[in-house]
Amino acid sequence: MSGTITVGMDGTDHASAAAAWAAEEAERRGSSLRLVHAWVWRPTDVVYVGDRAAEERWVRNMLDEARSRVVGRHPALDVTTELLVDDPVPALLAEAARADMLVLGSRGYGTLTGYLIGSVSLKVLRQAAGPVVMVGIPNSGTPQQDPEVVVGVEPGQIGDSVLEFAFSAAAERGATLRAVHAWSVPTALAWSPGSLYLVDQANGLDRINREVLADTLKPWRDKYPQVEVIEHFEIGSASEVLLSNSARAGLVVVGRRSHEAGLRRLGPVTHAVLHHATAPVAVVPHDCPPG
Incomplete structure (x- = not known):
């Protein structure tokens, strides 16, 4: 390159x-x-x-x-x-x-x-x-960071440029890529305990989120077969889940929508990661996938 x-x-x-x-x-x-x-x-x-x-x-x-x-x-x-x-x-x-x-x-x-x-x-x-x-300035008092690259993934809301950057960075380093997806219970189900119980009993939400994350990453796994990928999905706040999985990362990759009209914002997750992650943070502008 x-x-x-x-x-x-x-x-x-x-x-x-x-x-x-x-x-x-x-x-x-x-x-x-x-x-x-x-x-x-x-x-x-x-x-x-x-x-x-x-x-x-x-x-x-x-x-x-x-x-x-x-x-x-x-x-x-x-x-x-x-x-x-x-x-x-x-x-x-x-x-x-x-x-x-x-x-x-x-x-x-x-x-x-x-x-x-x-x-x-x-x-x-x-x-x-x-x-x-x-x-930021490295803190010599903390353990050496792992070469792991961490990327925040929001299926359906993240552009190709973010995953391209993350997979490429991992490939260049010979590093593992940790793809982190945080999810929450859909509002409709939260207001319907009976439906939520049935879905939970069938392991539906867990399975759906696992499949969605896998489908999002598949084209990039195929393009970068040499990159070991850890698919991490967890229920919770996106910023908290991403930060907790970035504590020992060598690089954190997040996206920023590039096509929004008016005042461009970083978004709450990107903003939180920029202010609290200890590793270098790459902010990659992207267009949302069509849908």
Whole structure:
């Protein structure tokens, strides 16, 4: 596989962690790595110590140092840098559209205390045309993560691009793919205890959900026969079930609908995973399957 992985840099430790993760991913895929920083000089009406040239030098030095760190660990990797003269959101959205994936630190431009994701990152996640991976600083006090890739699956509501990304990531890593589907009792049955009892006695809900998940995954199992797949389905809150199965994952993959009119949202499950998962999280835009 080839292509480009782009990292948004801002001089923080979180961005450095994102660059380190992206470098390993690029080496694994045979891709090139691109380190970028979006910057626009805006003198303010308050006293400002410094000037345009000094700030630009700082940005270019930051990018050069980041490149040096990456090349020091991955000497064979093709690594380039670029200062993008634009506001961060449009600049990063343009990068997401042209790259195979955009990688950002879990804190960055415009971070607010108490939030794991900055306002710029949230806007990019909501609008990006391609996959965006959020990477946090690894906690050296926790056990080494397993190579397992975890993907949240909502049959009938998840597009092919999400499963393609997840299966491809597992294949590249030689990792197991854990496909997680959380389900709940249909409202109609919840209001009809007698019907619910009959369905439960026939093991109907369990069997139906197992079959639906298997049918959703079958085309991808056929395409990636080398990937070992664990089909996990569980009754409960989708975000809680997915997070509980992601505690030791190496990568978590979730979807975001890309065709909704008006203000684009991440969705409650994706939002929860982004804020609470300890592993890198890939958010993949998708169109819902026809139905």
